[in-house]
Amino acid sequence: MVAPNYELIAQDGLETSLLEVSMGPHHPSTHGVFRMDVKLDGETVVDLKPVFGYLHRNHEKLAENMSYLANMPFTDRLDYFNSMTNNWAYALAAEGLVEIEVPERAEYLRVIMAELTRLVNHVSLVGFFVNDLGALGTPLMYAFREREKILDLFEEASGARMMCNYFRFGGLRCDVPAGWLDRAREVVDQFPEFLDEYEKLLCENEIILSRTQGIGTLSRELAINAGITGPMLRASGVAYDLRKVDAYGIYDRFQFRVPYGEVGDCYDRFMVRMLEMRESVQILRQALDGIPEGEIMGKAPRVFKPKPAEVYGRVEGPKGELGFYLIADGTPKPYRYRVRPPSLINLTVLRDMCLGQKIADAVVILGSIDIVLGEVDR
Amino acid sequence: MSFLGGGIFSGMAVTLRNFVGSYFDPDRLTTNDYSWRPEGQLPQSAGEYPREEGEQLSDTTTVTNYSRNFPMLLHDGGDNPMDAIRCVACQICERECPPQCIYIEKDYDENGKFIKRPAVFDIDISVCMGCQICVEVCPFDSIVMNSQFELSTPNRFDGLLLHRGDLLKSNDYYHRIHPEEAKARDQRMAVEKAAKEAKKKAAAEAAKKKAEEKARAEAEAKAQEETGDKEEEAQ
Numbered sequence: 001m002v003a004p005n006y007e008l009i010a011q012d013g014l015e016t017s018l019l020e021v022s023m024g025p026h027h028p029s030t031h032g033v034f035r036m037d038v039k040l041d042g043e044t045v046v047d048l049k050p051v052f053g054y055l056h057r058n059h060e061k062l063a064e065n066m067s068y069l070a071n072m073p074f075t076d077r078l079d080y081f082n083s084m085t086n087n088w089a090y091a092l093a094a095e096g097l098v099e100i101e102v103p104e105r106a107e108y109l110r111v112i113m114a115e116l117t118r119l120v121n122h123v124s125l126v127g128f129f130v131n132d133l134g135a136l137g138t139p140l141m142y143a144f145r146e147r148e149k150i151l152d153l154f155e156e157a158s159g160a161r162m163m164c165n166y167f168r169f170g171g172l173r174c175d176v177p178a179g180w181l182d183r184a185r186e187v188v189d190q191f192p193e194f195l196d197e198y199e200k201l202l203c204e205n206e207i208i209l210s211r212t213q214g215i216g217t218l219s220r221e222l223a224i225n226a227g228i229t230g231p232m233l234r235a236s237g238v239a240y241d242l243r244k245v246d247a248y249g250i251y252d253r254f255q256f257r258v259p260y261g262e263v264g265d266c267y268d269r270f271m272v273r274m275l276e277m278r279e280s281v282q283i284l285r286q287a288l289d290g291i292p293e294g295e296i297m298g299k300a301p302r303v304f305k306p307k308p309a310e311v312y313g314r315v316e317g318p319k320g321e322l323g324f325y326l327i328a329d330g331t332p333k334p335y336r337y338r339v340r341p342p343s344l345i346n347l348t349v350l351r352d353m354c355l356g357q358k359i360a361d362a363v364v365i366l367g368s369i370d371i372v373l374g375e376v377d378r
Numbered sequence: 379m380s381f382l383g384g385g386i387f388s389g390m391a392v393t394l395r396n397f398v399g400s401y402f403d404p405d406r407l408t409t410n411d412y413s414w415r416p417e418g419q420l421p422q423s424a425g426e427y428p429r430e431e432g433e434q435l436s437d438t439t440t441v442t443n444y445s446r447n448f449p450m451l452l453h454d455g456g457d458n459p460m461d462a463i464r465c466v467a468c469q470i471c472e473r474e475c476p477p478q479c480i481y482i483e484k485d486y487d488e489n490g491k492f493i494k495r496p497a498v499f500d501i502d503i504s505v506c507m508g509c510q511i512c513v514e515v516c517p518f519d520s521i522v523m524n525s526q527f528e529l530s531t532p533n534r535f536d537g538l539l540l541h542r543g544d545l546l547k548s549n550d551y552y553h554r555i556h557p558e559e560a561k562a563r564d565q566r567m568a569v570e571k572a573a574k575e576a577k578k579k580a581a582a583e584a585a586k587k588k589a590e591e592k593a594r595a596e597a598e599a600k601a602q603e604e605t606g607d608k609e610e611e612a613q
Contacts, residue, residue, distance in 0.1 A: 070476040073509030138393055141408040159446035159523065165509050173514070177444065177558060190405075201392040204385030 032373030043358050048351045055377035063337040068304045076163040079375040084117040085317045087167035093313025093324035097306035100170035100298045107250045108291040115280040116150050121318035122273040125370045132367035149187050170298035188284045212267035216353040216365035226349045230320025235272045236264035242316035254283045266368040305332050343375040446523035447508045451545040459546045464520030466494040471512035479505035504538040
């Protein structure tokens, strides 16, 4: 959609002009320090400029000056909701450089951790999304109550709730403690019950329906051309999931479906995430049933010093395709390190989705993209 | 529900169920309940926070068995921890630390000879991110993660810079805060030590054997020489 040229419009003899509003960088709806320079005609958005970079911390250059392993804790801090999947993508990239075989148990635990992370991310995204709609508190508190149960599991396994730093090249840092799998199964088993309740709370709500349906539509073509990935792409009607396409790790062993939407509006993006949580629970059940005993660390070299090569490792993160591109030059430090952040690339279509919408809906549209500024700015 | 607003009413029913249910089922509470934690692992007066002025938490206060926040240095000694400090000031952790928050100086005796321990070992916990890389790279099992969380201080410079004395903790303390991890670590260390000693013994024996063989060979050569001489004489 092209913005019409509203420089100065005379209507009925009244001189009207556009209003420029700077939303953010400190605005509750922007999920961090992110600014939207919005041009308004009354309440309608006629132009929008996303401004980011306030949280830039030199992540990529930093990694080029330290060893491969030392960068692992920094990947936690990209998208601080999903440290486990961030770790996995980076580990996958580094494992591609030296070709370490990952033991069976570690692969299963990786899948379990990644799917638990997906639950954490989607459940809090839905909470924040309805928070942006104006449902202050209640749904978000219920979401965080469930999230906390999973974070307790993460803390037991890795020592930290959010900055897990749990994956290593060739496996995992340590095995899960005794009884952890039973506790994980308990959490997973009661999760669908919570989802039923949550759907009853939100999905029939007329206010949510009227404020999300037909709002911020992203067409299939634009989604593909702009390189959108993850639930946002699937909401636009493209059933593309790296877990199916790449089948990295051991995802080819699990039975699960890929939910996708039809219209590509905010409602579809919200529902795709609700449905994805159910599929994650399916994967988790299969993984918890099938996990074998054994080693959790492959034969990794003591000093990680890969031969000159370049590699791209990617996973289906909860927000989209998270990729790490590494160039090794034979030293213990990467020569070049680059992150493909799903949050940033999904954010690029914000203007196209917001044009012609109301200013209040711009907040909802931004919430439905699911960004974390730690990953957008890096 | 089919009438307009029915979705809102059914949502309200869920809210009501959670509100009433939270009085009977702790799983429905939206606040975290720490009362299930085992004795000695919860803030001692969790109910009355903030505590009275000057009241200190005991050493064993942690959140869970598995949590980590900042590193500490282990020693095996009792009264004088510096005699039995495990750290040998090899500076591997200082080099590997991602945010570069460790500072180590080696210790020397009067003659300028390096004694294997740190003279200065500082960790700036305002920089440390608790990533545990130092624990993993330490070849001497001397640095492990603490889980003491009462570290607030009115001074953000000196107060957050932990020196050697603040960081030194006994192995018994480590066993108290992370029982499983400490046990596993001790077992692994014992195995490694045994293997090292066995290797040393084997090396010593091999050296002894080699020396014996050498001596025997020399003796034989000498004997041969002597017999050769005798033969020559006989001829």
